[in-house]
Amino acid sequence: MRQTRAVEFGTGLFVFMGIVALFFLTTRVTNFDSYEGEKGYTLMARFDNVGSLKERSPVSMSGVTIGRVTSVEFDGEELEAVVHMRINSQYDMIPDDSDASILTQGILGGQYVGLEPGGSPEYFADSDEIQFTQSALVLEQLISKYLFSQAEDSEE
Amino acid sequence: MRRVLLDTVYAVQEWLETFGASQIFLMRVLAGCPRALLRPGLIVRQVYASGVLSLAIIGISGLFVGMVLALQGYNSLERFGATESLGVVAALALVRELGPVVTALLFAGRAGTALASEIGLMRATDQLSGMEMMAVDPVTRVVVPRFIGGIISMPLLAAIFSAMGILGAWLVGVVLLGVDEGSFWSSMREQVDYKDDVLSGVLKSFVFGIAASLLAVFEGYNSIPTAEGVSRATTRTVVLTALSVLILNFMLTAVLIGEV
Numbered sequence: 001m002r003q004t005r006a007v008e009f010g011t012g013l014f015v016f017m018g019i020v021a022l023f024f025l026t027t028r029v030t031n032f033d034s035y036e037g038e039k040g041y042t043l044m045a046r047f048d049n050v051g052s053l054k055e056r057s058p059v060s061m062s063g064v065t066i067g068r069v070t071s072v073e074f075d076g077e078e079l080e081a082v083v084h085m086r087i088n089s090q091y092d093m094i095p096d097d098s099d100a101s102i103l104t105q106g107i108l109g110g111q112y113v114g115l116e117p118g119g120s121p122e123y124f125a126d127s128d129e130i131q132f133t134q135s136a137l138v139l140e141q142l143i144s145k146y147l148f149s150q151a152e153d154s155e156e
Numbered sequence: 157m158r159r160v161l162l163d164t165v166y167a168v169q170e171w172l173e174t175f176g177a178s179q180i181f182l183m184r185v186l187a188g189c190p191r192a193l194l195r196p197g198l199i200v201r202q203v204y205a206s207g208v209l210s211l212a213i214i215g216i217s218g219l220f221v222g223m224v225l226a227l228q229g230y231n232s233l234e235r236f237g238a239t240e241s242l243g244v245v246a247a248l249a250l251v252r253e254l255g256p257v258v259t260a261l262l263f264a265g266r267a268g269t270a271l272a273s274e275i276g277l278m279r280a281t282d283q284l285s286g287m288e289m290m291a292v293d294p295v296t297r298v299v300v301p302r303f304i305g306g307i308i309s310m311p312l313l314a315a316i317f318s319a320m321g322i323l324g325a326w327l328v329g330v331v332l333l334g335v336d337e338g339s340f341w342s343s344m345r346e347q348v349d350y351k352d353d354v355l356s357g358v359l360k361s362f363v364f365g366i367a368a369s370l371l372a373v374f375e376g377y378n379s380i381p382t383a384e385g386v387s388r389a390t391t392r393t394v395v396l397t398a399l400s401v402l403i404l405n406f407m408l409t410a411v412l413i414g415e416v
Binding site: 004007008010011013014015017018019020021022024025026028029030056 | 197200201203204207208211247251308309311312313315316318319320322341344345348349350353354358
């Protein structure tokens with residue numbers, strides 16, 4: 001009887017530790033709480049080029065993450081990339097003439113959508129489109145622009 | 157030439173026979189599951205045997221694997237000046253790959269061998285036939301509780317391994333090597349995904365648990381009832397579990413990442 005209780009105690013402790021470990025992995029190690037904030041509203045933006053923007057890339061304003069990209073698609077008619085993003089509902093006072101640009105975190109970092117506030121008295125509502133957008137900078141295009149301008153200078 | 161060819165054919169035939177037998181055995185075990193669930197006491201005892209008794213080796217291994225990861229990661233990341241990503245590197249490696257795989261290999265060594273030799277000895281000492289004589293089905297009474305116990309233990313052990321590994325990485329990275337504590341945890345939380353990384357790791361460890369437990373009870377149950385037979389069954393358990401876990405790992409990873 002005594003041994004059975006030791007076995008039961010050990011097993012209970014083991015299962016408890018396993019669950020604590022799982023809890024630790026989900027809450028301390030992952031961005032689990034951003035799933036809880038599913039409440040929010042969706043914005044849409046069209047870009048000529050999204051670079052390497054992916055699903056779940058952050059959307060940030062003044063460097064603070066306020067939402068995440070939910071999908072990146074290609075519009076075959078307009079020939080543009082369509083980015084849907086979900087903004088946390090607590091940030092519901094973003095002027096509707098704010099502009100979105102695709103920026104890069106650090107040198108090796110991933111890309112994110114940066115919102116720059118405008119001055120309109122109206123705010124974005126659910127499923128609005130961001131009118132003013134700026135594409136990702138593509139390194140090759142920058143270099144070729146630089147080279148062409150150099151060539152023009154030397155011709156003059 | 158003809159001999160070699162024949163030997164290969166026989167080997168393949170034998171392998172297929174064993175594989176088929178293990179699938180039929182799996183069906184028998186699954187059929188016995190509902191009956192075995194009526195006696196949770198037996199399962200608790202097996203969770204104790206395969207889980208609690210493996211706890212020390214899993215915890216200590218996890219700690220040291222995490223510590224080595226932090227050392228190696230720090231050394232490589234320092235060249236790019238990206239030591240603040242140490243947390244991400246360690247956490248992703250542990251949660252996605254090392255946690256499930258190394259736990260399964262250790263599980264095969266610690267719990268799988270115990271299961272196989274225990275059941276093999278029962279076979280060798282005619283205890284299983286004795287049960288059959290008393291109209292007790294040895295599969296439901298002996299095999300199924302061990303199988304279920306193993307399946308319950310594996311994901312929990314893998315989670316403990318990963319958690320201990322991350323603590324080990326923290327210990328070496330933050331406490332010893334002086335990586336910034338804030339960026340260690342925050343970069344980890346930023347990059348590690350709950351669904352893609354943690355849940356896929358748990359799914360992997362669950363599948364490995366099924367494979368490791370099934371192989372152990374199958375080899376034990378079908379061992380030749382001699383001392384040599386039991387020892388061969390134990391060896392085969394470890395070898396086959398290690399192989400199938402590594403192969404399954406590749407297939408599962410390919411499916412979960414979905415880029416192959």
